Amino acid sequence: MEWRDEGIVIGVKRHGEGAALLELMTREHGRHLGLVRGGRSARMQPVLQAGNSVAVAWRARLDEHLGSFQVEPTAQRAARLMGSPAALYGLGVLGALVRLLPERDPHPGLYEGLEVIVNALDDPALAGPLVVRFELAILQELGFGLDLAQCAATGVRDNLAYVSPKTGRAVSAEAGGPWRDKLLPLPAFLHEGQGRQLPGPDQLAAAFRLTGHFLNRHVYEPRGVPAPEVRAAFLAALLAAAQR
Structure with a gap:
């Protein structure tokens, strides 16, 4: 199994002596974890920092396996x-x-x-x-x-001032006035x-x-x-x- 994607680093953990367990939010494969061999090296540590963007290739023998990442930086924001x-x-x-x-x-x-x-x-x-x-x-x-988008009671889209804590729907200032103490601003x-x-x-x-x-x-x-x-x-x- 293999795919390529782009991702944003969410988290990194040590794994063994020199590897890192990398957690990414990828564009096409969602939140995904993988092993980066040599991830704790001087070259890779600045890359594997939360907030950085990377290009990745993921490989595993079976889809349900953890798999490994090959990583290249595309935007290094972490230092900033x-x-x-x-x-x-x-x-x-x-x-x-x-x-x-x-x-x-x-x-x-x-x-x-x-x-x-x-x-x-x-x-x-x-x-x-x-x-x-x-x-x-x-x-x-x-x-x-x-x-x-609109008042749950009247359907108006203007002067929305509250949200029902039960339904999550907006309520206008006029409709919600009598119950404002029970509503969320x-x-x-x-x-x-x-x-x-x-x-x-x-x-x-x-x-x-x-x-x-x-x-x-x-x-x-x-x-x-x-x-x-x-x-x-x-x-x-x-x-x-x-x-x-």
Whole structure:
């Protein structure tokens, strides 16, 4: 068995004396692991860093085997991202999100989104909105997508202000007013049709509370695992950067 693809490094672990177990998010083969012989060498260590992009060839005798990777760098971002605390935490958040997907299940749309995000992770103004949208995309791919396009009660598409914590559907300010204490705030930058509007700190925090609620409800709690601690550290780093 053999295939070639492009991928983004999600994680690396030591394997034996000189090899590395490489975890990638690939364009056509999803989240995929493989052994890199000589992965701990001086030449390969800078390549096998989270956030870098690589061209890979995977080989195994049988499809269900771990297999081995041959790796060539295509974009080495890790050195740049290491200079930003938010970017380092962001890489941890992205890795944790990608690991929610079944291994070897292709998600080319998520791969393209991930590539955009890792290129911008050291810009806190862009990193937060991009990551929270990636969380929405992960929920969608797992079958728990939110409906933020129109009001669940009236069907209107304007002045959406809330989200039902039970259904994940948007609610307008008028329809949701009497029950606003029981609804989740919907930040304006997440509305359908709101373009590339960048949020302020309060809106960004509200957006992460929104996605966090549904990740906990539909993903972490049913699997019996806690939300990754790095997520809170990432948001704190973003908010600290916004105050400078």
